[in-house]
Amino acid sequence: MSVTIGVLATADPELEALSMAYGLNPLTAPPSEGQYLLWLDGQLQLAEVGEKGRVCVDLVAGAQAHRRKFGGGRGQPVAKAVGLKGGNTPSVLDATAGLGRDAFVLASLGCAVTLLERNPVVCALLRDGLRRAALDAETAPIVARMSLHQAAAQSWLEAAAPQSFDVVFLDPMFPEPEKRARAKKEMAAFQSLIGGDFDSDALLAPARAVARQRVVVKRPRAAPWLAGSKPDFGYDGESTRFDAYLPIKPQGAPD
Known part of the structure; x- marks a missing residue:
């Protein structure tokens, strides 16, 4: 499967900027069947050609808005896992950002979050979601x-x-075919396109060197x-868990 940028109507400056920034090829018509298509129609959307399902990043409305308003604040598992308690509002490096959902939650709770996505x-998709969220009065301070x-x-x-x-x-994206089959069709296509992060084991050691307080997986x-x-401690959610590891200080660093 290949990924292309499709401009289905008139050229859009934001779409052109995205295609240049990320090396994606602009088109003037849909590609052949069996490819994935990105296009901008108010929001950047990803779909497999011939399928109705869409993947986009919406940080303003829908599930993210509900989570922001009613998700439990600092009491939710991801907040507890990163140590959001009392006066501690840590800086966070989200090294496998994906669609940015947890990063946005942490930023909404006051964390400065640096996001990496390869x-x-x-x-x-994430850049477009952040761009649109920056235009909304409620989410702009979070972005x-x-x-x-x-x-x-x-x-x-x-x-x-x-x-x-x-x-x-x-x-990291964890490849679980049986769960992927139960996912919504558009998200299953997204997971198929991105694939699993098979090199994720190599991230733990350097992450523990970069963290001052903890690494959360x-x-x-x-x-x-x-x-x-084995993690040093952890937090359980409904369908996920958060494994926490203490940092490893570099040799010669003061205690």
């Missing part, structure tokens, strides 16, 4: 605390200064530990 299609970079997590972590973020958050409830490493 896939150019996902990065384009102001978020910074998106297209980068491979492992190389970025290995090049980062030791202990440069309070928390490193990892949510989001996993399906029954998934194995990342890199086979």
